[in-house]
Amino acid sequence: MHIIKLDATDSTNSYLRKLSASETVDDYTAIITEKQTEGRGQMGTIWSSQSSKNLTFSVFKDMSEFQLEHPFYISIVTALAVLKTLQFSSISRLSIKWPNDILSANKKICGILIENVIKQNKINASIIGIGLNVNQTEFENLPKASSLKILSGKVYDLNELAIAILNNLKDCFSLLKDGKYDVLKAEYETRLFRKNKPSTFKDAEGLMFSGFIKGISDSGNLQILLEDNIIKSFDLKEVSLLY
């Protein structure tokens, strides 16, 4: 484990991607920054985070030795590693909102952005970006966001949290290396936000529909039980959960 600390960078994912393209980077090298000027979220969104208050970091994972059933397992491993870390931090009602947001009750406390480095049609490495809201207490215009401090009243040490996440990432990746797909998928599904609860979704055309989240397919698509009693799988571009 090798931690590189920066005062500021555009995005730790971009920094680590460039670094790993120009030199050999050890497994689990982490880039942690106080401030990101161009923090990126999923689906081209912006990730903003108050300087020095939160964890904004990226981890390099060598995937060349893995025989992955599907890339989504990298998301599963990462979400579970963050969740396991938070279980010991007085934060209650933790869940994973598909695909990989970490929530406490219905508030988002962590976002994950995984970018894979492909070589010869295979994932050679993953850049795992994690934005965890830790000690920030105001989220202007983000009513669905929260932080560990808001939820528990405590101030957390960013370094300790980063090390705990890295250790849990190692444990979860070793399960993946051993081919424990069923164990990882089952644990992920148990933690799914709104599982088996009547929920409302929006499809790619913006149309709303109702259903029940049942789990995920082997490729990580969301399985929803629809009103006609049929279970349909949706990918990230096809559906978003409204409530």
Ligand code: BTN
């Ligand atoms: C999301 O929920 O949309 C994903 C957010 C991921 C944010 C983290 S912060 C560290 C890393 N660097 C980035 O530019 N993004 C990720």
